[in-house]
Amino acid sequence: MKTLLRSAALFLGLFLAKSQQLVYKPINPAFGGDTFNYQWLLSSASAQNQFDNKDSSSVNGKSGSISNFTDSLNRQILSELSRKLFQDQFGTTGVQPGNYMFGSLYLQITNTAQGMMISILDTNTGEQSEIVVPK
Numbered sequence: 761m762k763t764l765l766r767s768a769a770l771f772l773g774l775f776l777a778k779s780q781q782l783v784y785k786p787i788n789p790a791f792g793g794d795t796f797n798y799q800w801l802l803s804s805a806s807a808q809n810q811f812d813n814k815d816s817s818s819v820n821g822k823s824g825s826i827s828n829f830t831d832s833l834n835r836q837i838l839s840e841l842s843r844k845l846f847q848d849q850f851g852t853t854g855v856q857p858g859n860y861m862f863g864s865l866y867l868q869i870t871n872t873a874q875g876m877m878i879s880i881l882d883t884n885t886g887e888q889s890e891i892v893v894p895k
Contacts, residue, residue, distance in 0.1 A: 786793040788801060845862060855876070860867040868879040875894040881887075 787797050789795045789798045855869060857869050857871055857876075860869070864882055864884045866881040866883055868881075870877050870879075872892070874892050876892070878891040878893070880889045880891070
């Protein structure tokens with residue numbers, strides 16, 4: 761009798777169970793989702809962004825006039841210093857093949873078939889770079 765009641769309850773449960781069709785609706789507006797989700801997705805992506813732009817001083821990425829002036833002045837001073845060092849090291853004859861030392865930078869200048877090759881080595885960090893100036 762118990763098994764008959766259990767099987768009747770099981771069949772009765774199957775008839776009363778309801779189901780519905782599963783429908784996928786995208787969230788992203790670029791793929792057909794609701795356009796009101798755009799702002800939420802953008803703010804969520806911005807919050808997860810690991811690559812912050814530390815160079816910009818304002819929200820729109822433009823720096824102020826004082827910052828631009830300071831950067832320009834620094835570039836001019838460094839340019840003038842490098843020009844003075846270049847003239848002191850190489851004189852008026854220009855760049856000649858050889859080995860040169862500028863602080864922690866070691867330069868090796870050689871003439872090759874492609875042109876003048878300048879090998880630069882930073883002795884502090886071990887970084888290396890090669891520049892070929894064509895003939």
